[in-house]
Each structure stands twice: as structure tokens, then as C-alpha cells.
Amino acid sequence: MKVTAIVTSPRAGGNCDVLTDEAIRGAEENGAEVKKYFVQDLEVNPCQACGSCGDGIDCVYDDDMADILQDILDSDAVIFASPIYFGTINAQAKAVIDRFYSVFTNPQKEFSGKLLAIYTSGAPAEALIDAENMTTGLFTNLGFETTAINAGGVLPKGAAKEQEEYMKAAYEFGKGL
Helix, strand or coil: CEEEEEECCCCCCCHHHHHHHHHHHHHHHCCCEEEEEEHHHCCCCCCCCCCHHHHCCCCCCCCHHHHHHHHHHHCCEEEEEEEEECCEECHHHHHHHHHCHHHHCCCCCCCCCEEEEEEECCCCHHHHHHHHHHHHHHHHHHCCEEEEEEECCCCCCCHHHHCHHHHHHHHHHHHCC
16 A cells, blocks of 8 residues: 655644644554655646646656656555645645646546545634535545545644544544555
């Protein structure tokens, strides 16, 4: 079992990172091989809508996103974590998702497998529903079997560690792979 984890939060050790690590712990305990990406430390160029990928050509950018996409395509599951800022995913998450276009339009490639979407915010969990609906619908349309964790009320860095419900849900997803 191969798993690709993508943390789009700019805060190492933040709530997205904590919950992703808990899902990874469960997956590794179940024998999975996991590769984790921390987007803040990578070069991910924005999609330019040039259309080359629709012609069966890989994205024209030769940046870190090429490795992320290949790992996702080679994986059985993906963990995708984003903080919610002002009601939606952050800029780093949006840049990654926009680059999914190069797989979506390429007739030689397709996404599949399970995906855990982790959303964190200082706002209550109910406030994350719109962001969840927007992105999990997209992930499902891309071909993933999508599960989401809306971890609300976790504003301080690392506060998710104290939220047993969120930690357990992340761990159980990983363990279930």
C-alpha cells in the first residue's frame, strides 16, 4: 500500500501537520509506505491553462508538483490537509489542486483510490462545511473515494493534539488502509 500525504499549511507542527501525522501513523502501523510533502517548502507553480496536458503531454512546469502528481498516481491513497482561511482552502492548497488539471485533462492518466481531506480552522467545525463540499466534490469528480475530517476550533498551533475525536478519525483512516 502506497500513500501520498500533502500538507498545504504553512505552519510546520500546525494542526494540519498534526492530523496528517496521525493518519500516517495509522497507515504505517498497517504496513503502508508513506511519502509526505510539506508544500510550503516546495516549488509549486500556478497552472497557466496552456492546455499542453490535454494533448497527453505532462505539465510544462518541471517543478516539485511533477513529483507530487506522479506519487499520487502511483498511490493507493492520498491524505490532503488544508487550513481554512476566510471560508475556503488556503492558497497553497489551491495551487496544488489547480495543478491536478494536468492529470484531469490528460487522456493517458487518471486519479483513483482513497483520499482523506483534512480541514482545520479556529472556527467551529460547522463553519467548514462549505469548504468541504467544494473540495470533496472536486476530489470525488477527479476519481477519488473521499472522506473528510472537519477539525474546527483548533486555532492555536498544535491544538488538534488535544482533540481526541479528530486525532482518532485521522488515525482510523490511516489504520483502515
